[in-house]
Amino acid sequence: MASTELFDDAARRHGPAVLRVCRAVLGVGPDADDAWSETFLAALRAWPDIANDTNLEAWLVRVAQRKAVDVIRARARRLTLVDNLPDAPAAPGVIESSDASELWDYVAGLPERQRLAVAYHYFGGLPHAETAELIGGTSAAVRRAAADGVKALRRMCSDERAAEGRSR
Amino acid sequence: MNLDDLERAEITALVPVTEAEIDALRARLVERAEADGLVDVAYRTIDTPVGPLLLAATERGLVRIAYQREGFGSVLHTLAVRLSPRVLEVPMRLDRAARELDEYFSGTRRTFDLPLDAALSSGFRRTVQQILPQIGYGNTQTYKQVAGLVGNPNAVRAVGTACATNPLPIVVPCHRVLRTDGSLGGYVGGPEAKAALLRLEGA
Numbered sequence: 001m002a003s004t005e006l007f008d009d010a011a012r013r014h015g016p017a018v019l020r021v022c023r024a025v026l027g028v029g030p031d032a033d034d035a036w037s038e039t040f041l042a043a044l045r046a047w048p049d050i051a052n053d054t055n056l057e058a059w060l061v062r063v064a065q066r067k068a069v070d071v072i073r074a075r076a077r078r079l080t081l082v083d084n085l086p087d088a089p090a091a092p093g094v095i096e097s098s099d100a101s102e103l104w105d106y107v108a109g110l111p112e113r114q115r116l117a118v119a120y121h122y123f124g125g126l127p128h129a130e131t132a133e134l135i136g137g138t139s140a141a142v143r144r145a146a147a148d149g150v151k152a153l154r155r156m157c158s159d160e161r162a163a164e165g166r167s168r
Numbered sequence: 169m170n171l172d173d174l175e176r177a178e179i180t181a182l183v184p185v186t187e188a189e190i191d192a193l194r195a196r197l198v199e200r201a202e203a204d205g206l207v208d209v210a211y212r213t214i215d216t217p218v219g220p221l222l223l224a225a226t227e228r229g230l231v232r233i234a235y236q237r238e239g240f241g242s243v244l245h246t247l248a249v250r251l252s253p254r255v256l257e258v259p260m261r262l263d264r265a266a267r268e269l270d271e272y273f274s275g276t277r278r279t280f281d282l283p284l285d286a287a288l289s290s291g292f293r294r295t296v297q298q299i300l301p302q303i304g305y306g307n308t309q310t311y312k313q314v315a316g317l318v319g320n321p322n323a324v325r326a327v328g329t330a331c332a333t334n335p336l337p338i339v340v341p342c343h344r345v346l347r348t349d350g351s352l353g354g355y356v357g358g359p360e361a362k363a364a365l366l367r368l369e370g371a
Contacts, residue, residue: 011190
């Protein structure tokens with residue numbers, strides 16, 4: 001068991017990283033919150049069996065990825081039911097948020113592969129090779145997507161700051 | 169921190185997550201965990217005249233009361249190892265114990281009416297701890313008398329050990345056991361706490 005860390009402490013320590021991953025993958029909102037809850041519930045279920053030397057953050061992020069995929073599938077099913085369209089898109093766009101910082105809108109606006117590469121590598125701390133296993137493609141391609149995504153985020157941030165500067 | 173970690177820290181700082189957000193998610197998680205029967209040990213802390221106390225309960229009942237000097241962190245780790253690693257802060261599960269202790273400290277309660285879980289003690293210690301509630305509010309017995317009560321008058325030292333390792337102080341009143349010469353003897357909460365409890369009870 002993960003005897004070196006209490007579940008509560010682990011949830012506090014890794015909660016923010018897991019939430020960032022869920023938000024980057026699903027958008028800010030109830031879907032991301034649900035994926036977070038499902039991830040930590042799974043962790044609590046597995047807690048007695050998690051080996052002492054497990055990289056807990058990476059373990060949680062991998063579970064979060066599976067839970068996010070579940071949420072996306074459920075979302076697609078819901079849409080299919082509502083629209084009664086057999087060809088409804090499998091992964092509808094990221095839901096919008098009103099209460100989160102604008103930065104999350106920038107993250108949501110990134111091309112999907114950049115967004116996922118940023119989510120799992122920068123927010124979740126997984127190596128590029130592991131991210132590639134989760135989202136497909138080569139490690140090198142994932143590295144490029146993550147770098148491009150981060151570059152775009154930085155540009156949007158500095159544009160915003162520049163705009164703020166001018167408006168003062 | 170290597171360069172990668174620094175860059176990661178810089179990027180994550182762009183999308184802050186507040187403590188309040190995590191607290192709200194955690195509260196929902198606790199509800200779900202409770203509903204799914206995943207909280208094996210629930211705990212909370214309370215403030216009392218003898219300092220903060222940690223209360224912990226299993227499904228069977230109150231299993232541990234700890235004084236701050238015992239180190240709450242290390243007590244929780246011990247619970248995780250000895251009972252179950254599924255230890256969660258769920259104050260609601262300890263509402264009744266907290267209320268009864270509150271009443272005890274305000275002088276309106278003389279006996280506790282709480283389900284107890286004796287999982288943390290065994291053998292002779294358990295026998296002694298189970299007999300201690302027979303010493304009524306405001307009364308005291310000596311270690312020697314308690315040894316007689318459990319039918320082993322020579323086991324004075326073992327009674328002392330049983331009192332010192334009582335996992336449920338206050339509710340299981342080991343503070344009512346004194347030395348034969350009338351001096352206080354040791355106490356898991358420290359001699360000041362023992363004296364304060366006896367003063368409260370008018371012993």
